[in-house]
Each structure stands twice: as C-alpha cells, then as structure tokens.
Amino acid sequence: MTTDGRALRLPPGPQGAPLFGLAFQVLRDPLATLTRLARQYGDIVCIRVFKQHRILLNLPGYVEQVTIVQHAKFHKSTLTKDVTERLLGQGLLISEGDFWRRQRRLAQPAFHRSRITEYGATMVECAETHSKTWRDGEVRDMAQEMMAMTLDIAVRTLFGTRLAGDVGNVGHSLGFLMRYSLRKARSPLKIPENWPTPANRRAKRETEFLDSLVYSIIAERQKNEASGAPNPHNDLLAMLMSAMDEDGTQMTPKQLRDETMTLFLAGHETTALTLSWTWYLLSENPTAESRLHEELRTVLDGRAPQVSDLERLPYLKAVISEVLRLYPAAYTIARTSIAPCNVGGYDFPVGTTFVMSQWVMHRDARYFEEPEAFRPERWLDGLENRLPAGAYFPFGDGPRRCIGQGFALLELGLVVARIAQQFRFKLVPGHRVVLEPLVTLRAKYGIRMTIHSRS
Numbered sequence: 001m002t003t004d005g006r007a008l009r010l011p012p013g014p015q016g017a018p019l020f021g022l023a024f025q026v027l028r029d030p031l032a033t034l035t036r037l038a039r040q041y042g043d044i045v046c047i048r049v050f051k052q053h054r055i056l057l058n059l060p061g062y063v064e065q066v067t068i069v070q071h072a073k074f075h076k077s078t079l080t081k082d083v084t085e086r087l088l089g090q091g092l093l094i095s096e097g098d099f100w101r102r103q104r105r106l107a108q109p110a111f112h113r114s115r116i117t118e119y120g121a122t123m124v125e126c127a128e129t130h131s132k133t134w135r136d137g138e139v140r141d142m143a144q145e146m147m148a149m150t151l152d153i154a155v156r157t158l159f160g161t162r163l164a165g166d167v168g169n170v171g172h173s174l175g176f177l178m179r180y181s182l183r184k185a186r187s188p189l190k191i192p193e194n195w196p197t198p199a200n201r202r203a204k205r206e207t208e209f210l211d212s213l214v215y216s217i218i219a220e221r222q223k224n225e226a227s228g229a230p231n232p233h234n235d236l237l238a239m240l241m242s243a244m245d246e247d248g249t250q251m252t253p254k255q256l257r258d259e260t261m262t263l264f265l266a267g268h269e270t271t272a273l274t275l276s277w278t279w280y281l282l283s284e285n286p287t288a289e290s291r292l293h294e295e296l297r298t299v300l301d302g303r304a305p306q307v308s309d310l311e312r313l314p315y316l317k318a319v320i321s322e323v324l325r326l327y328p329a330a331y332t333i334a335r336t337s338i339a340p341c342n343v344g345g346y347d348f349p350v351g352t353t354f355v356m357s358q359w360v361m362h363r364d365a366r367y368f369e370e371p372e373a374f375r376p377e378r379w380l381d382g383l384e385n386r387l388p389a390g391a392y393f394p395f396g397d398g399p400r401r402c403i404g405q406g407f408a409l410l411e412l413g414l415v416v417a418r419i420a421q422q423f424r425f426k427l428v429p430g431h432r433v434v435l436e437p438l439v440t441l442r443a444k445y446g447i448r449m450t451i452h453s454r455s
C-alpha cells in the first residue's frame with residue numbers, strides 16, 4: 001500500500017505459493033537465482049521475501065538512477081548492514097549521512113592518484129617477497145597465497161607497518177565470520193549473539209582475533225607518538241589518528257577501530273580474490289595467457305614493472321577488466337530507500353530495498369558479446385567508454401563508489417605483471433573450483449594450482 005492507501009503497482013516477478021522456496025533459493029544460490037529472475041522477468045523484478053519486497057534492477061539506466069542520479073534518496077541496505085556491521089561497526093563502508101561524508105573526506109587524501117603511485121614500489125616488493133618461496137612444480141592454494149600477499153601490501157602501504165604472528169588465519173577468520181553473519185541474517189530463528197552456542201563462541205573468538213590485529217596496529221603507532229620520536233608516517237592511519245572534528249575533538253577509539261578495521265579488511269580481501277580469479281581464468285585460457293606473457297616480455301624485457309609501465313601494457317589492463325567483469329569480487333550491491341522514489345516508472349515507498357548485481361549485469365548479452373567467454377580483447381577498442389553508465393560497475397558507482405578503486409587497479413596491475421613474468425599456474429587436475437558467494441565472491445575449496453617457473 002502507498003501512504004495514501006492506494007494499492008502499490010509493483011514490477012513483474014514470481015507470484016503465488018512457492019515464494020518461501022524462492023526466498024530460500026535467492027539466499028542459497030544468489031548467482032543462479034538472480035540471473036534466472038532477470039532473464040525471466042526483465043529489467044525490473046519484484047521479489048517478495050515474506051512480507052517485504054526486494055526490487056532487482058537489471059537495466060544500466062536503473063542502476064544509474066539509484067547509485068548516481070537519485071543517490072540522496074538511498075542508504076546502504078539493511079541486507080548489507082546486517083552481515084557486516086558486527087565486524088565493521090560504523091566504518092566507511094556502511095556509515096551514512098554527514099558522519100560518512102566527513103570520514104570519506106578524511107580518508108580521501110590517502111587515495112589520491114599522486115599518493116597511491118608512491119605505494120607502487122612496495123606492491124612490487126611484496127609480490128617478490130611472497131613469490132620467492134614458490135618452487136617449480138609445487139602445488140599451492142592461490143586463494144590463500146593472494147590473501148597473504150594483499151594483506152601485507154595493505155598493512156604496509158596504508159598503515160605503515162608489518163603484521164607479526166599468525167596472519168595466515170585472517171582469510172579463514174573472515175570466511176567464517178561472513179558465513180556466520182549471512183546464516184544469522186537469513187535465519188528466521190534469531191538466536192542472541194551472547195548465547196554460548198558453538199557458532200557464537202567461535203564468532204566471538206574470530207572477531208577478537210581480528211580486533212587484536214587492528215588494535216596492535218593502532219597501539220604501535222600510539223606508542224611511537226607517545227615516545228615523542230619524530231613521526232615519519234604520513235599514511236592513512238596517521239590521517240585518521242590526527243583528524244579533528246570542527247569542535248576540536250579527535251575520533252573516539254571505537255571510531256578509529258571501525259575505520260581501521262574497514263580499510264584493513266576492504267583493502268585486501270577483494271583484491272586478493274580478484275588476483276586468485278585472474279590466475280584461475282588465465283590457466284583456463286592459454287591463448288590469453290600467452291598473449292599476456294608476450295606483452296610483458298616485449299615491454300618489460302624481464303625487469304620489474306613500475307607504475308609508469310602500466311599505460312604501455314594494454315593487454316594486462318584488459319585481462320584485469322575482464323576478470324572483474326566475470327568474477328566481480330563484490331557481486332551485488334544493495335540500497336534501501338529513505339525517501340519515496342520512482343525507478344523504471346514505478347513508485348516505491350520509503351524502506352524499499354533495491355538489489356543491483358554485477359554478476360548478472362556483467363553477463364548480459366545486450367552489453368557484452370558472448371558474455372560467458374573470457375575475452376580480454378573485448379576491452380581493447382574502447383568498450384568501457386561505449387558502455388552505458390551502470391552496465392559495468394565492479395567498484396560500484398556514484399558518491400559511494402569504492403574509495404580504493406585506484407589503489408586496487410594499481411595493485412592488480414603491478415602484482416599480475418610481476419608474477420606473470422616469472423610464473424604460470426595450472427589448476428590441479430580434479431580440483432573443483434566452486435563459487436561461494438558470501439559477502440564477497442570466494443572459491444569454496446580454494447584454488448589449488450601447480451606453480452610453473454617460467455625461467
């Protein structure tokens with residue numbers, strides 16, 4: 001019903017009895033179910049989940065309306081908040097309004113182009129340090145390897161430190177917490193978090209583990225400052241710590257923790273996944289792999305890549321664009337309306353949740369020929385500029401577009417270049433790569449690959 005009592009005119013969508021089944025399918029297998037609904041019902045689909053409506057948008061123009069044109073009428077959705085708030089608190093990813101605007105302004109300088117190019121050398125150095133331990137013929141889980149590498153890069157560049165201890169477990173902790181939060185958000189049975197169930201106890205332990213890493217980063221810096229030693233740091237953490245409100249107060253320890261945790265996690269997980277999907281897709285597409293190797297050999301002639309080389313490596317850029325198209329680490333974004341809005345000719349009341357899926361849109365044959373094929377070549381003739389806004393959005397769009405996009409693209413370019421110069425990877429025969437769409441798009445059993453040295 002609308003506020004004046006008229007019946008709401010809703011977009012097409014599945015009707016009738018098996019709705020409970022549908023809600024279950026969306027939650028259990030979002031990729032296949034959202035794709036099927038889009039193909040069956042068209043550009044705007046109403047999915048009824050119990051008493052609520054979720055609106056799936058499958059036309060670039062509608063995505064543009066929500067993320068850019070009418071962005072002020074939307075907040076991040078409760079779907080996102082339910083599964084991330086426990087860990088990220090009121091960090092940049094989910095905060096709203098004036099508070100979000102202030103925090104975004106504070107963090108932005110650390111991501112300016114001139115600033116992130118300074119991180120290039122560290123990115124290449126980390127790729128070299130991690131890959132130095134790889135032996136020809138050895139089998140490794142590339143998902144895990146990439147997680148350790150990007151964590152090192154994020155912590156060294158953004159927080160000016162190195163993590164000690166058992167950092168290999170960060171990926172596992174995060175995986176568990178995503179599964180735990182999704183299960184809780186999806187379950188009609190709300191068991192309080194303080195009940196000592198095995199899952200609640202483990203969630204507490206994993207959160208404490210991640211908290212301890214983040215607090216150790218902050219504490220180390222505070223100790224340095226308290227000692228009066230000259231502070232050589234000019235990084236993101238320094239900016240967050242010295243940031244003052246208009247009234248002269250600093251961020252509270254909790255706010256500092258939330259921002260640091262958000263950037264700590266968002267700053268490495270998605271990039272690690274994109275890198276591991278890159279090795280997987282190259283191994284499945286030897287022609288593209290050879291073309292990439294040839295480009296790297298011709299342009300770099302064996303020396304380590306620098307930031308300035310990237311513009312002379314168009315095929316490398318195309319490979320990364322194509323990986324982000326087919327395996328977008330963030331495979332859906334969602335918003336909830338905070339004001340009445342009209343999208344696609346339908347009026348929606350406050351509180352309507354809109355889902356926009358990169359996975360679905362990036363596989364739409366109207367915008368991408370042979371959408372299932374891995375064809376980096378498609379990006380070589382300016383496709384990105386010809387696509388309508390909202391057709392390709394691996395980093396989201398509008399004011400809430402990923403703050404780390406430039407950082408991630410630089411890291412992806414340099415790490416793929418440095419590693420592909422020296423290694424090829426082949427999926428271990430019989431290893432099943434199974435997608436696990438949690439908050440991010442993971443590989444359920446990892447990506448086990450044999451490492452081949454190219455020297």
Ligand code: HEM
Binds near residue numbers: 092263271334405
């Ligand atoms: C391949 C890598 C990455 C992908 C695919 C990715 C994707 C995204 C997407 C889709 C959003 C928008 C979410 C929405 O609209 O609801 C986002 C936001 C965000 N990302 Fe990334 N991201 C990546 C790397 C990074 C990195 C390296 C950082 C930090 C160093 C980062 C930090 C953030 C933050 C803080 C936000 C929230 C921005 C805001 O709302 O103001 N991301 N990311």
